[in-house]
Amino acid sequence: MSDLATAIANYWNAAASSFDDEPDHGLRAEHTRAAWARRLETWLPSGPVDVLDIGCGTGSLSLLVAEAGHRVTGVDLAPRMVEQAREKLAAADLTGRFLVGDAAMPPTGDERFDVVLSRHLVWTLPDPEAALREWVERLRPGGRLVLVEGRWREAGQSGAPYVAGAELLPWSGGVGADVLKAVVGPLVAELRIEPLEGDADLWGGPVNDERYALIARV
Structure with missing residues (x-):
């Protein structure tokens, strides 16, 4: 890994112990x-389907996916995040x-999935x-790409980046x-944007930055 990639992996590995303290991370x-759970029900096909959760963190969305009856594979660069994800599903008897691995090139070999899901990762x-092109390649025909993304309120404010070079x-x-x-559109057959900033329940309270889901079908 490059020095920046190593710094990013180390940052998220260290953050694992407190990651779930954020309302939309731990979903406590x-x-x-x-x-x-309601959003995932509308974004994912009726199950059971194979879901690749890229940048799964501590597995909170993976847990909801498994609870809905789907087969989930989670990938994260931080070993401690992956460890917590495994423990979370095991505790729920699911x-x-x-897998520990690079989100840009998930270590799942030639496997294909019905859904690629990613939240706050790109x-x-x-x-x-390049990662988005790779993710689309991991989908079966008719598969869905579900990206939960946004522009964070903190972006543009003064202050040091979370790791050196991240800026x-x-x-x-x-x-x-x-x-x-504009980037995903040429890679897929159809696409829609679902605004999410107005749903305070998703975030544990009101937010005033841009948040949305992109749902696409190949």
Whole structure:
């Protein structure tokens, strides 16, 4: 890995212990958990289907996916995140496969999936456009790409980047819906944008930045 990739992996590995403290990460509040479950129900096909959760973190969305009856594979660069994801599903007596690996090139070999799901990840990638092309290639015909993204309120405010060099990433601070739509559109058969900033339950309270889901079919 490059020095920047190593720094990013180390950052998220260290953040694993407190990651779930954020309302939309840990989904500990029932209304927040229910809000994400409702959205996933509309974004994913009726199951069971094979879902690749890229940048799965501590596995909160993977858990909801498994609870809905789907087969989930999670990938994350941070070993401690992956460890917590495994523990989370095991505690719920649910099955999931979790792998440590680069989100831009998930270590799943030639496997294909019905859904590729990713939340708040592309802004951390050195080459997000290449990663998106790779993710689309991981889908079966008719498969769905589900990206939950946004432009964070903190972007543009003064302050040091979360790791040195992160400010040089192409989509540092997030990516707007128009930009992401322009990149993904040529790769898929159909696409829609679903605004999410107005649903306070998703985030544990009101937000005033851009947040949305891009749902596409290949």
